[in-house]
Amino acid sequence: xxxxxxxxxxxxxxxxxxxxxxxxxxxxxxxxxxxxxxxxxxxxxxxxxxxxxxxxxxxxxxxxxxxxxxxxxxxxxxxxxxxxxxxxxxxxxxxxxxxxxxxxxxxxxxxxxxxxxxxxxxxxxxxxxxxxxxxxxxxxxxxxxxxxxxxxxxxxxxxxxxxxxxxxxxxxxxxxxxxxxxxxxxxxxxxxxxxxxxxxxxxxxxxxxxxxxxxxxxxxxxxxxxxxxxxxxxxxxxxxxxxxxxxxxxxxxxxxxxxxxxxxxxxxxxxxxxxxxxxxxxxxxxxxxxxxxxxxxxxxxxxxxxxxxxxxxxxxxxxxxxxxxxxxxxxxxxxxxxxxxxxxxxxxxxxxxxxxxxxxx
Amino acid sequence: xxxxxxxxxxxxxxxxxxxxxxxxxxxxxxxxxxxxxxxxxxxxxxxxxxxxxxxxxxxxxxxxxxxxxxxxxxxxxxxxxxxxxxxxxxxxxxxxxxxxxxxxxxxxxxxxxxxxxxxxxxxxxxxxxxxxxxxxxxxxxxxxxxxxxxxxxxxxxxxxxxxxxxxxxxxxxxxxxxxxxxxxxxxxxxxxxxxxxxxxxxxxxxxxxxxxxxxxxxxxxxxxxxxxxxxxxxxxxxxxxxxxxxxxxxxxxxxxxxxxxxxxxxxxxxxxxxxxxxxxxxxxxxxxxxxxxxxxxxxxxxxxxxxxxxxxxxxxxxxxxxxxxxxxxxxxxxxxxxxxxxxxxxxxxxxxxxxxxxxxx
Numbered sequence: 016x017x018x019x020x021x022x023x024x025x026x027x028x029x030x031x032x033x034x035x036x037x038x039x040x041x042x043x044x045x046x047x048x049x050x051x052x053x054x055x056x057x058x059x060x061x062x063x064x065x066x067x068x069x070x071x072x073x074x075x076x077x078x079x080x081x082x083x084x085x086x087x088x089x090x091x092x093x094x095x096x097x098x099x100x101x102x103x104x105x106x107x108x109x110x111x112x113x114x115x116x117x118x119x120x121x122x123x124x125x126x127x128x129x130x131x132x133x134x135x136x137x138x139x140x141x142x143x144x145x146x147x148x149x150x151x152x153x154x155x156x157x158x159x160x161x162x163x164x165x166x167x168x169x170x171x172x173x174x175x176x177x178x179x180x181x182x183x184x185x186x187x188x189x190x191x192x193x194x195x196x197x198x199x200x201x202x203x204x205x206x207x208x209x210x211x212x213x214x215x216x217x218x219x220x221x222x223x224x225x226x227x228x229x230x231x232x233x234x235x236x237x238x239x240x241x242x243x244x245x246x247x248x249x250x251x252x253x254x255x256x257x258x259x260x261x262x263x264x265x266x267x268x269x270x271x272x273x274x275x276x277x278x279x280x281x282x283x284x285x286x287x288x289x290x291x292x293x294x295x296x297x298x299x300x301x302x303x304x305x306x307x308x309x310x311x312x313x314x315x316x317x318x319x320x321x322x323x324x325x326x327x328x329x330x331x332x333x334x335x336x337x338x339x340x341x342x343x344x345x346x347x348x349x350x351x352x353x354x355x356x357x358x359x360x361x362x363x364x365x366x367x368x369x370x371x372x373x374x375x376x
Numbered sequence: 377x378x379x380x381x382x383x384x385x386x387x388x389x390x391x392x393x394x395x396x397x398x399x400x401x402x403x404x405x406x407x408x409x410x411x412x413x414x415x416x417x418x419x420x421x422x423x424x425x426x427x428x429x430x431x432x433x434x435x436x437x438x439x440x441x442x443x444x445x446x447x448x449x450x451x452x453x454x455x456x457x458x459x460x461x462x463x464x465x466x467x468x469x470x471x472x473x474x475x476x477x478x479x480x481x482x483x484x485x486x487x488x489x490x491x492x493x494x495x496x497x498x499x500x501x502x503x504x505x506x507x508x509x510x511x512x513x514x515x516x517x518x519x520x521x522x523x524x525x526x527x528x529x530x531x532x533x534x535x536x537x538x539x540x541x542x543x544x545x546x547x548x549x550x551x552x553x554x555x556x557x558x559x560x561x562x563x564x565x566x567x568x569x570x571x572x573x574x575x576x577x578x579x580x581x582x583x584x585x586x587x588x589x590x591x592x593x594x595x596x597x598x599x600x601x602x603x604x605x606x607x608x609x610x611x612x613x614x615x616x617x618x619x620x621x622x623x624x625x626x627x628x629x630x631x632x633x634x635x636x637x638x639x640x641x642x643x644x645x646x647x648x649x650x651x652x653x654x655x656x657x658x659x660x661x662x663x664x665x666x667x668x669x670x671x672x673x674x675x676x677x678x679x680x681x682x683x684x685x686x687x688x689x690x691x692x693x694x695x696x697x698x699x700x701x702x703x704x705x706x707x708x709x710x711x712x713x714x715x716x717x718x719x720x721x722x723x724x725x726x727x728x729x730x731x732x733x734x735x736x737x
Contacts, residue, residue, distance in 0.1 A: 094455050098524075105526040108696070133494070136521060136532045160497060163459075165466040171497045172533060335469070 018236050022155055022243045024175060031154060031179040031243075033236050035228050038068055038143060038182040041075040047141055047177050048073070050112045053080045054104055056127040057118040058087040061145055064188050069118055069143065080116075081107045085123070089276040092122045092162050094170070100130045114139035114177070120146035120193075121153040121280065125171070128159030132174035142176040145185040147197025147231075148281050151204075151238035154179040156246045156256075167267050181239075183231045195317035196281025198223065199262075201234050202312055203288065204241040207258050210354025212237050213312075220315050258356045261348045262288030265322070268333035272325040285318035286374070294362065294370040295350040305353055324375040327368055379597050383516055383604045385536060392515060392540040392604075394597050396589050399429055399504060399543040402436040408502055408538050409434070411473045414441045415465055417488040418479040419448040422506055425549050430479055430504065441477075442468045446484070450637040453483045453523050455531070461491045475500035475538070481507035481554075482514045482641065486532070489520030493535035503537040506546040508558025508592075509642050512565075512599035515540040517607045517617075528628050542600075544592045556678035557642025559584065560623075562595050563673055564649065565602040568619050571715025573598050574673075581676050619717045622709045623649030626683070629694035633686040646679035647735070655723065655731040656711040666714055685736040688729055 017034030032043050053073060057066055062084050073080050083103040085096055104115075115138060117127030124142055131140035144150045160171015186194065198220075205213030215237075216223075222230040242259065249256040266287030270278055278286075292309050295301045310320045325333075334345060345367075351357045378395030393404050414434060418427055423445050434441050444464040446457055465476075476499060478488030485503055492501035505511045521532015547555065562584075566574030576598075577584075583591040603620065610617040627648030631639055639647075653670050656662045671681045686694075695706060706728075712718045 094459060098455060101524055101531055102526060105524060105530060129494075133490075133521075133531050133533055135530060136519065136534055158497065160494075163462050163466060165463060169466060169496060170462055170494050172494055173497055 018232060020236060020239050020243060022175075022239075023247045024157075027157075027175040029175060029177055029179065031181060031239055033150075033181045033183070033232055033239070035183050035232070037180045038065065038185065039072055041072045043180060044072070044076060044078075044141070044178070047114060047139065048076060048078045050110075051076075051078050052109075053078055053114045053116055053141075054083055054107070054109050055080050055116045055118050056083045056085065056100060056123060056130065058085045058123055060087045061119040061123070065118060065143075065145060065185060069116070081109065085126070087122075089122055089162070089270075089280070092126055094161060096126060097130060097161060100126065101134060104130070104134055109134070109138070111135050111138055114141050116141045116143060118143045118145065119149070120144065121149040124149050124153045125159050125168075126161060128157070128174050128176070129161060129171050132159055132172040137174070140174060140176045142179045144179065144181055146189055147186055147194055147235070148200055149197075150181040150186075150235050151197060152200045152242070154181060155239050155242040156259075167271055181235055183228050183235070186226055186231060191317060193279065193281075194224070194226070196279040196285075198316040199281035199285040199288070199313065199318050201238050202316065203259075203261050203284065204238045205354065206288065206309065206350060207241075207261050207348075207356035208245070208354065209237070209241055212241070213354055217308075217312060220312065224316070257346070257358050258348055261350070261356050262286075262291050264334055264345070264347060265290040265330075268325070268330050269322055271333045272329050273323055278319075278323075282319050285313045285316075286320060286322040289313065289320045290322060290370055290374045291347065291349050293374050294347065294366060297366045297369060298349065298359075298362070300349065300351050301353070308353070321376065322374045327371045330371045331367075379593060381597060381600050381604060383536075383600075384608045385518075388518075388536040390536060390538055390540065392542060392600055394511075394542045394544070394593055394600070396544050396593070398541045399426065399546065400433055402433045404541060405433070405437060405439075405502070405539070408475060408500065409437060409439045411471075412437075412439050413470075414439055414475045414477055414502075415444055415468070415470050416441050416477045416479050417444045417446065417461060417484060417491065419446045419484055421448045422480040422484070426479060426504075426506060426546060430477070442470065446487070448483075450483055450523070450631075450641070453487055455522060457487060458491060458522060461487065462495060465491070465495055470495070470499070472496050472499055475502050477502045477504060479504045479506065480510070481505065482510040485510050485514045486520050486529075487522060489518070489535050489537070490522060490532055493520055493533040498535070501535060501537045503540045505540065505542055507550055508547055508555055508596070509561055510558075511542040511547075511596050512558060513561045513603070515542060516600050516603040517620075528632055542596055544589050544596070547587055547592060552678060554640065554642075555585070555587070557640040557646075559677040560642035560646040560649070560674065560679050562599050563677065564620075564622050564645065565599045566715065567649065567670065567711060568602075568622050568709075568717035569606070569715065570598070570602055573602070574715055578669075578673060581673065585677070618707070618719050619709055622711070622717050623647075623652050625695055625706070625708060626651040626691075629686070629691050630683055632694045633690050634684055639680075639684075643680050646674045646677075647681060647683040650674065650681045651683060651731055651735045652708065652710050654735050655708065655727060658727045658730060659710065659720075659723070661710065661712050662714070669714070682737065683735045688732045691732045692728075 115131040157175040163169040262284040266283035269283040476492040518536040524530040627644035630644040
C-alpha cells in the first residue's frame with residue numbers, strides 16, 4: 016500500500032508518494048506535466064535499470080521525454096557536469112514550462128534540482144530518488160547544488176520539487192554498500208529527535224537489510240516525516256534544521272579529506288556520528304553504554320564506525336570550511352541524550368582534539 | 377538631493393537610493409552589514425575608479441572588505457568566471473552572513489547576484505551599479521545569471537538585493553558609448569508604458585547627454601519606478617513583466633549572432649527596438665511618422681538604428697533559442713501605440729521576414 020506524505024511549505028508544499036511500484040503509476044504524475052514534454056536527468060548506472068520504465072509511464076500520459084544521461088558518482092557533481100545538463104536542455108529546446116525529472120540517487124537529485132533552479136532562472140522539478148539515501152534525505156528539504164574543489168555542496172540553491180516518487184522497488188537493485196549508506200541517515204533521524212523510531216530500528220534492522228518492502232516503506236515514511244517536520248519549521252536552515260547535520264561536520268571533513276567519492280556520504284555520516292557521540296560523551300551528555308549502543312546499530316547496518324586517520328590538523332582545516340561555521344566559531348550538532356540532538360557552539364578545543372584522536376582507531 | 381525608491385516585493389522589498397555621492401554615505405549601508413565583513417565583486421575597469429571609495433565608506437562602519445576583481449566584459453559572463461568568484465569567497469572564508477556587494481555594471485551585477493544566490497545556497501546581496509544601464513535596468517527586478525555558449529542569460533536565478541545605491545557621480549567616468557547604451561533602456565520605459573516620460577526624454581536628451589546631474593537623477597528614478605511597478609505586479613515574469621523585453625528578442629539575436637560583447641546590450645536593444653517598431657508598423661499599429669520619431673530619439677542618444685545583416689535564417693535561429701519562446705511559438709513584444717507595448721503571439725511569418733530584411737539596411 017502506497018503512503019503519501021505532504022511536505023508543508025506554504026505555496027511550495029508538495030507530496031511524497033512512497034511505496035512499491037509508484038514509478039509505474041502515471042496517475043501520480045498527472046497535473047505536473049501540462050505541456051506533454053519533460054527532460055529526465057539520470058546516469059549511466061540508473062538509466063539501464065529504470066529509464067525505460069519511467070519513459071513508458073510518461074508515454075501513458077502522452078508525455079514525450081528527453082533523456083540526459085550523465086556519468087555516475089560524486090566526483091561528477093561539479094560545474095562541468097552542470098554545463099553538460101544545460102547544453103542538453105538548450106539543444107533540445109527545453110522551455111520554462113518543461114519539468115526536469117531527477118531519476119537517480121542523491122548526486123543526480125542535487126544536480127538536477129540545481130539545474131531546475133537555474134536553467135532559464137527556474138523550471139519545474141520532479142524527483143524520483145532511486146537510493147535509500149536520496150529517498151530519506153535529499154527528497155525532502157529542497158537543498159540542491161554541487162561541490163567545489165574547495166568544499167562540498169558549497170554552490171547551490173534552495174529549490175523545492177513539485178512531487179517526489181519514492182519507489183521501494185528501486186532499492187532491490189541497490190548494492191548492499193549503498194543500502195547501508197542510506198541506513199546511516201535513517202538511524203540519524205532516530206538519534207536526533209525520535210527515540211521510539213531508534214528502538215524500532217534496533218528491532219527491525221534485520222528486516223530492513225533483507226529489503227522487506229513493508230519495513231522499508233515504514234522506515235522511509237518515518238524518516239521523511241521527521242525531516243519534513245524539521246524543514247517545515249526552518250526551511251532556510253537558520254535554526255532547528257541544523258540538527259539534521261548530526262555527524263555531517265565530521266562526515267564532510269572525512270569526505271573532503273579522503274577526496275570526494277572515496278567514502279560514500281552515508282558512510283562518512285556514520286563514522287562522523289560516532290565522533291559526535293564520542294564528543295557528547297566527553298561533555299558528559301551520553302554514557303559509554305549509550306555510545307556503544309549507537310556503535311552497534313551502525314555496525315549491524317554494515318557501516319564504518321572508525322574514521323580515517325587524517326590527522327587532527329587536517330580535520331580542523333576541513334571542518335573550518337564547513338557551512339555551519341558562524342562568526343569564525345565552530346558549531347557542533349551533538350547528542351544531549353538518546354533521541355535528542357542540540358547545537359553547541361563553545362566546545363572546548365581539547366575535548367575536540369581528544370575525539371579526533373580517539374575515533375580514528 | 378538624493379531620492380529613495382522602494383521596490384515593493386513583500387518580504388523581499390528593498391530601497392534604491394539615487395543621487396550624487398551616495399557611494400560615500402556610510403549611513404545608507406547601516407543595517408545591511410551586521411557582521412563587519414563584506415566581499416566586493418568588481419572588475420579591472422571599475423576597481424581603480426571606485427573600489428577605494430567604497431572601501432573607505434565601509435571602513436567608516438568598521439566593516440572589513442574582501443575585494444574580488446574580475447576581468448571586464450560580457451565575454452567573461454560565464455561559468456568559468458563564476459568559479460573564480462566562488463574560489464575567492466571560499467578562500468577568504470566568506471560565510472552565510474557575509475554580504476556580496478556588486479560594484480560595476482550589468483555584467484558584474486548579474487554575476488555577483490547569481491553568486492549571492494548560489495554561494496552556500498544564498499547570502500545577502502547589495503548592488504552598487506556604476507553604469508546608466510545597470511542603474512536603470514539590472515538594479516531592479518532580481519534577475520541574475522550568466523551566459524551559456526548556446527544562449528545569453530540562459531543560466532541564473534531570481535534573487536533580490538537588500539539595497540541598491542545608484543550614484544550619479546559614477547556616470548561621469550562612463551564612456552559616451554556606454555552612456556548611450558543605458559539610454560536605450562531609459563527610452564524603452566517611455567515606449568512601453570510612459571508616454572509622458574517619452575516626451576520628457578525628447579525634450580531633455582541634450583541635458584542627459586552632457587550628464588546633467590539633476591536630469592540624470594530624474595531619468596534614473598523614473599526608469600526604476602516604471603520597472604519596479606512592472607516587477608511588483610509580476611516578479612517571476614509570467615505576464616506583464618515580459619513587456620520590459622521590448623527590443624530584446626531581436627536584440628538578443630544581434631548579440632548572440634555577432635558574438636557576445638561585440639555589440640553592447642543597449643546598442644542591440646536600440647536596433648532591436650527599431651525592428652519591433654517596424655514590425656508594429658507592418659501590423660498597422662504605428663504609422664511611419666511614429667517609427668521615425670522613435671528612430672530619431674535613439675539616433676540623438678547616439679545609438680544604432682540599423683541592425684547587422686546576419687541573414688533572415690540566422691535571426692530566426694537565434695530568436696528560436698530565446699527564453700520568451702512558449703510552446704514552440706515565438707512571442708513578440710510590440711508597440712500597440714506610442715507609450716504602450718503588448719505581447720503578440722501570432723505574428724505572420726511573412727511580416728517578420730520583411731522586418732528582418734528591412735531593418736538591416
